[in-house]
Amino acid sequence: MSSKPCCSHFEKRPVAIVGIAADLPSGTHSEHNLDYRDFFNFLLNKNEAHEEIPKERPYVESSTTKAYEQLSAMRGTFLKDIDSFDHVEFGISAEEARGMALSTKKLLEASFLALLDAGIDYRGRNVGWYASGTAHDVFSISDTDEQEPRGAFASIPCICDEISRHLDLRGPCVPIDASCNSSLTALHLAVQALRAGECGAAVVAGCRLHPRMTDFLQRSPGPFAIPGTRDKIFEAESEEFALGEGTVAIVLKPYDDAIRDGDYIYGNILGTGINASGSAFDGEDHISVRVDAVRRAYDGIDCQPQDVDYVERHGTGTASGHPNETDWIGQVFGRDSELLIGSVAGNIGHLGNAAFLASLCKVCAILEGGVVPPTLNLANRDPAVQWENYKLRVPREPTSIKARSPSGKLTISMSSSGIGGTNGHVVVQSASAQGADPMDVQATHHPTLLMAGGLTSRSAGAIAGALNKLAASHPDQSAAFSTISGRCTRQMAWRTFTVTHPEKQASPRFLTPVLSARVKPPVVFVFPGQGPQHINMGRQLAKRFPIFYNTIAELDECHRNVTGGSLVEQVGLFSDSVTAQALPPVWSVSVIFPSMVMVQIALFELLRSLGLRPNVLVGHSAGETSLLYASGAGPKAMAMEIAITQGRAVAAVEQANGAMAALGCNAADGRAIIHLACSAEERGTLDLAGFNAPDAIAISGHAHLVDKAVAIAASRGIFARRLQTGVAVHSALMELCQDEYRTQLANVFARYPGDHNPVITTYSTATGTLLERFTPDYFWRNFRDPVQFTQAFTSIVQAYPNAAHVEISPHPVLSPYMQQMGAPTVTCPMRRCRQPDAYQEETDLLTCLGHLVVAGNNDINFHALNGQNGITRTIAFPRYPFAKGLDASLPPSPPESPRDELKGVIMQSLNVDPGQFRDDAPLTSYGLDSLSAGRLAFTLRPFLTISSMELLGSISLTDIQHRIDVEKRVQTEGSPKVSSKVTYFQWDGVHKPGQTVLRLVDNGETPLIVIHGASGSPLPFVAIQEKFNSSLWALQTTPETPLYPLEAFCRHYYEQIKLAQPEGPYRLGAFCASTIMATMIAKMMEDNGDQVAQLCYIDHSPLLWVSPLIAPDEQAMELRSAGPDMIRRLLASMLALYRADPSPSRHRAAQDWQDAADGLEAPEHVKGWWNTFTNLHVGVYEFIFSLLPEGQQPTIPALQEALLQWMRSVKAPMTVFVALKGYIAFIAEERRAGWEQYGIERVSPDAQIITVTGGHFQVLESPEFIETAQAGWTA
Structure with missing residues (x-):
């Protein structure tokens, strides 16, 4: 059997790094650990994190004298607050959190943040998790306690189980333990899984912590370096290395998928290779094995080792290994020109199973900025290395590099090895230029939708506040903020949104965060009939979104071909045409029906282009014409021709002096009103025309009878209103046009042969049941028979109780009925305004989308919405607001005293976070105003009588409690209580x-x-x-x-x-x-x-x-x-x-x-x-x-x-x-x-x-x- 690795071109397709989260040591340079961005600045500034072992570590003070002397002489790099963890944010109980390994908590947090940075919709998806952590740490800090709930929670396999469970990842979940080579091995396996299609995305993570004294005191009899003060990778006579701590997680996706989804790409992984040294533990044989790992990584990719622009070294951890590793790199990568080589170990020490990912953070930053940070602790180059022969140079200052590749992309090689003999190599390349390249629109000077979300209501509110400030300080970046925030929010349980206005300086207010559906709710599109049309509908959307405009233009051309006239040019719809003829207050149906089809189909196409696709459709009366196209039963032109035909045929009914009205009563009351209106001396037709809700109907017939019915209903206290139409559809008056209607509709269907069956679940309001096929006969019933909207929509609510309903209309007319019948989420992307501002329709559309995202829909394409092909990261986004170290997650204890109860009442009334409330601060400092002061005064009545004016002074909780104490003391001492002259309402x-x-x-x-x-x-x-x-x-x-x-x-x-x-x-x-x-x-x-x-x-x-x-x-x-x-x-x-x-x-x-x-x-x-x-x-x-x-x-x-x-x-x-x-x-x-x-x-x-x-x-x-x-x- 051949020992040569086998690879196919398909297996070597690029894999993109789309998300990064890092928690790396900062030493004495910062009070906080370093994230990805801070880390690279740390490197550029030639900082290092080496320091003495923190005295907070429990083993320092508890160690013996001899051990303490050894520990005090050592240095390393350490994370701060390794035991801080916001378990409430992840929905983990305090008891369960105590039983989790420290690295499990770190890996959970880092994995979440990396997925957040990637902005992918991962919950319940085929996302893999490949990682390594130090699972033994929870047992090693102290002796195990049989009463502690640790058990399997801290075992190595269950680290993976815990992470996948809390993040709801459904792909492969693989724990890795390959010592120092663990995170590269994890990366390799994840890349292979992605190329094989085993998962759609993958998290690769590593965490190294040192909670044990033995990590520092161990002395190996072999050739390994010992834990010492700092790493000197390229230094002569380097015998020590510094242990380090850190956590890094990255998110990977196939490159093509990342481009398709508009992900930000830190870099592309071209090739990976791993192997084991077997018995070749040191010497030439060992070098050949490591070179074989390089060959595996380069096999099948369009790149050679001599083409790289930089090599990042791992650092072997052996006294003799340093020069050997540098030499074999020179042999493999050497060329006629200079080759830069470096290592991050001099800055942060040896991070063990997280070492490779820490180096990858550095490499990704180099790919982004084209600058190699200096390598530290190099006073004298190791003479055992053939520096000049291989033209190797270690940069000691920040050094700019240019790509050798004709593509202009930087290429970097990375090596890694494990103490047990595993080896690995990775080839990484920079991505193509990314950014907010304009697509169809440019959102800089338009309203933008800002989403905010968190795992809890608290964090969602905090993110909303931070995003508000960020957007206010960088208004030119509103489109980028909208795209990033929208992508991030789809991972969150609690969500909120706001819409910014380009001409309003005041910061927009986010709505109160709400808990979104865990599973994406089905989407129901509802198409109303005549009524919501108006002269300004769609004008702003046509200017903003080309797909809306193009659809209008296509359908108007169809109208021109059939009728010889243009609704856009002659009537002025969807445009600012100054030559258009003015429409009367009540439009002719020859205008209403085609114009409603135009606006509804254009809106449907726009929403589809933004990622919103319906699961269920229903139309109301004439709205079923647009349904023909939306359901996939026929082309746009056919729907438009049907609307034109309906307008022509029904024109005969316009001459019959018909009318319609809406009544706020049930069908029985409606029939009684019709009976009274149609007295013996009255001639004409009056019918029940539609059932819109259990207590809402429509009537249709001759105008004088409709007016009489409206008057009768009003006299009985029943809401009644005549509708703005002159055609009594859904009444016996329609018989006047039956022959013409049926004949012309049959001609349209003859021009568009086919079955005309819906391909999306569609409900009929002509029958109240599922619609199987559109036919000429069906469209006659649709206009002649009463509208069975109540029956159809009740069936939808029963079949899809959690659905989000979108009214596809220029104005919401059916929304109140839908809410009355139990629809949990109802929204409409357009609204009629008497005096709309220049961005009214855009604002209404964004508000609609915001409500849908809050309801749990994760399909909105924010790139398309904001006219961007990719994401820009020129401005740092707000960090996730973990409440580390706080026990705010614990359920509140019952009040221990009346003062605690009083405090709780005031904080609840003022909606103040307990962590931000001070007993001695004036209540007005928490936003108390005259309106809320009056309400608070009543809330405080069980404690004391106090006026709202007093509350609006500088009074605090301490002052209120003092008054209560004085009153109690006076009563206790027997002083008579003076009764108030005034009796107040309570x-x-x-x-x-x-x-x-x-x-x-x-x-x-x-x-x-x-x-x-x-x-x-x-x-x-x-x-x-x-x-x-x-x-x-x-x-x-x-x-x-x-x-x-x-x-x-x-x-x-x-x-x-x-x-x-x-x-x-x-x-x-x-x-x-x-x-x-x-x-x-x-x-x-x-x-x-x-x-x-x-x-x-x-x-x-x-x-x-x-x-x-x-x-x-x-x-x-x-x-x-x-x-x-x-x-x-x-x-x-x-x-x-x-x-x-x-x-x-x-x-x-x-x-x-x-x-x-x-x-x-x-x-x-x-x-x-x-x-x-x-x-x-x-x-x-x-x-x-x-x-x-x-x-x-x-x-x-x-x-x-x-x-x-x-x-x-x-x-x-x-x-x-x-x-x-x-x-x-x-x-x-x-x-x-x-x-x-x-x-x-x-x-x-x-x-x-x-x-x-x-x-x-x-x-x-x-x-x-x-x-x-x-x-x-x-x-």
């Missing part, structure tokens, strides 16, 4: 479910009864109750409060007030958006003969509903109600106030509101507020429109005059508080004239106008409000 024991009137301060006087804004929450008034001496009541919505119509809402409040205070006079106050409700309640009281002595408007006025701030838009004028656009504008105006306020609490609340409005995850109470907000504003505008004389066309002046006349019918004296930085500040200056007092002077010239300095939310806290609201009403 949540505990006073607030009851269904309680509408909250008596915040009750002095028995005529109370000021204040009404919340449009959210239904009394919290703003709760926070100020301690400032009142007179009585203060607040109203709040409850489950029993009717939210629609407005008269029913106000009547409910009126009745509750009359129950609480049967007789007048009454005093009413209205904060923000409740002013029109307070006015209506005042009118009800006056109509009942009661006196309203005071009507306060707090930074608002009913007239603001028709002011330049938020005047009704065209959609509202058409609907005579607040349409979806109007609701969004109203929300935007409110959130602008929240975000302008300095309170972090309100900033968080604003984000929660936005999430609730977008159909995303939000606190349950915020979802309730959003529901109240929406219904009340629909009611408000319907009421305002109802004030117009019959037959009068709605205009802004007409609405203003009608509202003025109604307000003048109220006799109550009016007081208005105007905040200079409140709503008035959000009216453009050129339109502000006449609205400085919110128009109240036009209603009542005698009204009291009070100006307050500050913002909207500061009005309630202002002395002007407190004093005026109480004037004349104190006890």
